[in-house]
Each structure stands twice: as C-alpha cells, then as structure tokens.
Amino acid sequence: MNGEGDEIVLQLADPPNCPRCGGPGPVSAQFSHSWTNASGKEVPGIREAMLCPVCDRDEPAADRLLAFFAVHKTLELSELETFHDLTAAWVAVARARQVDQQQLADEYERSRNGEL
C-alpha cells in the first residue's frame, strides 16, 4: 500500500490466461479496487483483468489496445505514451465492469438471503 489508491501493474511477459474462456491474451493488469459491501463498509482489494482477444473483442477500449498489440510486437519507447493511454482506457473499463459484477453479486446475495 502506497496510499496512491490508483496504481496499475501491467504484466506483459507471460500473463495469466483469460478467466472467461481460458485463452491466452497479450497483457494483464492488476489494480487496486475497493467496493462497498451490503453493510456499507468499504472493502479494499486488488483486482486483476486480462485483455482477451476473444472475450473483449466488442469493447472499444479493449479493441484499440488489442489492435496496438497486433501492430506492435515489441514496445518501442516512442510508443509508450500511446500504449499508456490505451492501457489506461482499457483498465478504466475493466475496473468499472468488475465493480458492476461485484455489486450484482452483492445484490444477489442480499435478495437471496432476504428470501430465505
């Protein structure tokens, strides 16, 4: 913990496979992520997102980053800024999506518990 709260760690060398389809992707990102649980308590955590050429294909930010990887097999110093912008956009989308999923799971738990 460095207090930043917005640190993104990219893994370009041998990233883990996509958790959705099990296929390989060009990059994974770890980012800090906190969410509010059912009792209103903030829960800090680390999340990981994998860029997948299959599952992320229809997502514009992921598409642009995948296109970048398709063109640039190695990362040139002159491309770092572009790469950073594309990555930041993709991580922002991945982060928002995972928050949604967490909230959905949380709400599902609550409604289920209420019914039981």
Ligand SMILES: [Zn+2]
């Ligand atoms: Zn996938």
